[in-house]
Amino acid sequence: MSDNHYNSTENKISNPAGWLAKKCNSTKIAWVLLVICVFLLIADFAIHRHAEIGIDGYIGFYGAYGLIGSIFLVFLAKQMCKLLKRPEDYYDD
Amino acid sequence: MIDFPPGLILILGALPVPFLKGYSRGVWLLTLPILSAILLYNLPDGRHFSVSAFGQQLELLHVDPLSRIFGYVFLIAIFLGVTYSLHLRAAEEHLSGLIYSGAAIGAVFAGDLISLFIYWELTAISSVFLILARRTPEALAASMRYLIIQVGSGVLLLAGLIVRWNETGSIAFDHIGLESFSGVLIFLAFGIKAAFPLLHNWLQDAYPQATPTGTVLLSAFTTKLAIYALARGYAGTEELIWIGTIMAVFPIFFAVIENDLRRVLAYSLNNQLGFMVVGIGIGTELALNGTVAHAFSHIIYKALLFMSMGAVLHRTGTVLASELGGLYKTMPFTSIFCIIGAASISAFPLFCGFISKSMILSAVAHQGYYWVWMLLLLASAGVIHYCGIKIPYFAFFANDSGKRPKEAPLNMLIAMALASVLCIGIGVWPTSLFYILPFEVNYIPYTDSHVLSQIQLLFFSALSFTVLIKTGLYPTQSRSTILDTDWIYRRLATSIVTLAARVALRLQSNFFEIIVLRARRVVDQLYKHHGPQGVLARTWPTGSMVLWVAIFLGIYLLLYFIKNV
Numbered sequence: 001m002s003d004n005h006y007n008s009t010e011n012k013i014s015n016p017a018g019w020l021a022k023k024c025n026s027t028k029i030a031w032v033l034l035v036i037c038v039f040l041l042i043a044d045f046a047i048h049r050h051a052e053i054g055i056d057g058y059i060g061f062y063g064a065y066g067l068i069g070s071i072f073l074v075f076l077a078k079q080m081c082k083l084l085k086r087p088e089d090y091y092d093d
Numbered sequence: 094m095i096d097f098p099p100g101l102i103l104i105l106g107a108l109p110v111p112f113l114k115g116y117s118r119g120v121w122l123l124t125l126p127i128l129s130a131i132l133l134y135n136l137p138d139g140r141h142f143s144v145s146a147f148g149q150q151l152e153l154l155h156v157d158p159l160s161r162i163f164g165y166v167f168l169i170a171i172f173l174g175v176t177y178s179l180h181l182r183a184a185e186e187h188l189s190g191l192i193y194s195g196a197a198i199g200a201v202f203a204g205d206l207i208s209l210f211i212y213w214e215l216t217a218i219s220s221v222f223l224i225l226a227r228r229t230p231e232a233l234a235a236s237m238r239y240l241i242i243q244v245g246s247g248v249l250l251l252a253g254l255i256v257r258w259n260e261t262g263s264i265a266f267d268h269i270g271l272e273s274f275s276g277v278l279i280f281l282a283f284g285i286k287a288a289f290p291l292l293h294n295w296l297q298d299a300y301p302q303a304t305p306t307g308t309v310l311l312s313a314f315t316t317k318l319a320i321y322a323l324a325r326g327y328a329g330t331e332e333l334i335w336i337g338t339i340m341a342v343f344p345i346f347f348a349v350i351e352n353d354l355r356r357v358l359a360y361s362l363n364n365q366l367g368f369m370v371v372g373i374g375i376g377t378e379l380a381l382n383g384t385v386a387h388a389f390s391h392i393i394y395k396a397l398l399f400m401s402m403g404a405v406l407h408r409t410g411t412v413l414a415s416e417l418g419g420l421y422k423t424m425p426f427t428s429i430f431c432i433i434g435a436a437s438i439s440a441f442p443l444f445c446g447f448i449s450k451s452m453i454l455s456a457v458a459h460q461g462y463y464w465v466w467m468l469l470l471l472a473s474a475g476v477i478h479y480c481g482i483k484i485p486y487f488a489f490f491a492n493d494s495g496k497r498p499k500e501a502p503l504n505m506l507i508a509m510a511l512a513s514v515l516c517i518g519i520g521v522w523p524t525s526l527f528y529i530l531p532f533e534v535n536y537i538p539y540t541d542s543h544v545l546s547q548i549q550l551l552f553f554s555a556l557s558f559t560v561l562i563k564t565g566l567y568p569t570q571s572r573s574t575i576l577d578t579d580w581i582y583r584r585l586a587t588s589i590v591t592l593a594a595r596v597a598l599r600l601q602s603n604f605f606e607i608i609v610l611r612a613r614r615v616v617d618q619l620y621k622h623h624g625p626q627g628v629l630a631r632t633w634p635t636g637s638m639v640l641w642v643a644i645f646l647g648i649y650l651l652l653y654f655i656k657n658v
Contacts, residue, residue, distance in 0.1 A: 052458035066553035077349035
């Protein structure tokens with residue numbers, strides 16, 4: 001493994017981090033994503049939904065479930081951190 | 094055509110591997126899976142190869158649509174795995190990889206429980222070398238824990254098969270069910286390998302410790318062999334629906350906070366197995382087709398994801414999210430392949446995961462398990478979050494780590510490209526996969542409504558990820574250990590043993606102290622009463638004894654004289 005270990009410091013200047021690393025560009029991506037999401041919501045009115053269990057027939061169900069569900073799970077995971085997170089060398093005695 | 098078990102071709106073919114070097118070994122390694130696949134393709138359904146042992150007829154080659162499709166996908170996996178590891182000079186991983194895959198394929202075609210057991214244990218023993226080959230103390234410790242648990246699963250299987258043999262007089266491997274005691278034992282054996290909740294942690298413990306190439310193989314065989322075994326033995330067992338639902342949901346939380354990206358993948362592997370287990374529990378033709386299709390696509394996209402992270406590990410020496418970032422600049426191909434794998438696991442339309450996961454979800458809804466459906470949908474939203482975005486984001490984008498590694502070796506890129514082609518190929522032409530599923534398929538994955546639903550779910554989850562990252566609410570990735578059930582045997586059990594040992598030592602020393610003290614007290618008492626200054630020593634018992642002896646002797650002398658007079 002060690003012979004593949006790549007020392008990076010020298011290349012840092014000649015090879016800049018690129019377009020994505022700039023903060024303003026990542027904000028742009030977030031806006032594009034938001035616009036796509038709005039269009040997807042509008043599409044709900046255009047396409048007849050074949051509901052699988054009933055509740056998913058409501059307009060915006062999948063979007064709301066995806067958004068709220070994943071925020072919920074990240075917050076719960078953060079609470080779990082407090083209980084379960086230990087230093088890296090926890091098991092090394 | 095020759096009726097020979099395809100698994101044995103790989104196992105026997107592994108034997109000359111240590112003696113082959115360079116290109117000749119590469120050609121040999123790539124030929125074996127192709128040869129096995131041709132053989133399997135030409136085998137008709139039925140039982141083809143049996144040997145007598147243990148007073149039983151062992152069926153080593155039971156081909157039916159269920160075993161055939163698992164055979165094919167295992168052969169694809171070993172072909173990908175071998176391609177990915179062609180750069181290795183040492184033979185040990187090639188050797189153990191071939192035996193491991195051969196054992197898994199052998200187990201899939203086992204028509205009876207005894208040969209299943211033999212192959213079951215062989216997968217455990219051969220695969221441990223893929224972890225040991227990492228040659229770190231952590232890997233050594235993890236491999237021993239892995240081996241104990243895997244062999245333990247085999248022992249349960251053996252116990253179950255002996256009880257079953259006694260109960261029914263048959264060792265055939267077909268539907269088992271949970272009605273009998275032997276059924277429960279075998280169910281637990283399968284459950285350990287399938288990483289059921291609370292029996293799961295060997296997976297997240299051992300897989301991230303294996304070599305970059307080893308994890309790719311490990312991710313394919315052991316757990317999917319268990320899925321196959323469950324599908325054959327326990328289809329329609331309702332308990333599996335609940336077990337699978339828990340399995341699909343709980344690993345997500347761990348995956349969100351875990352820093353080691355290969356461990357994140359191990360948690361996501363566990364979560365995907367949950368979907369398959371639910372499908373087996375539902376047990377309808379659509380559900381079983383969905384399970385098998387999901388196992389098929391899962392093996393390919395999970396191997397692809399592990400390959401991309403393996404390439405990162407190979408080039409940078411780490412897969413910790415906190416240490417990586419910005420690698421897309423110098424590893425562009427690996428980044429693209431990783432994104433294809435991520436899109437597949439997230440079930441993005443036109444990628445393989447979309448087809449197979451949809452089948453399971455539809456089957457769940459058709460049978461009226463609405464809560465299960467809601468939870469599986471939450472798990473799907475979670476997958477895009479912690480795996481679909483997290484893995485590529487933290488490895489290749491995120492904050493620039495300053496690391497500028499070389500692109501992955503050519504053979505790794507070829508393996509990833511092949512897996513990517515398969516992921517997209519199945520996604521675009523699902524009928525190619527439907528054609529080899531065990532039951533006839535009347536399922537149309539691409540309807541407007543369904544595609545829109547899935548895209549909405551994915552994009553809104555992605556939006557929430559972006560918002561959480563931008564607002565700094567996303568849990569920071571830092572070097573840490575996340576406790577899981579392995580804490581029970583790595584910390585709790587060792588603490589109990591240490592405590593018990595300490596108590597025993599204390600007791601032991603106390604015990605001796607007490608004994609010595611008592612003995613000394615007895616001696617002291619004796620000395621006090623009978624010693625030179627003792628009360629009882631004032632009149633010596635020997636004195637009185639001599640007196641009495643003298644008296645008796647005197648009487649005796651007197652009587653003697655009287656008699657003689």
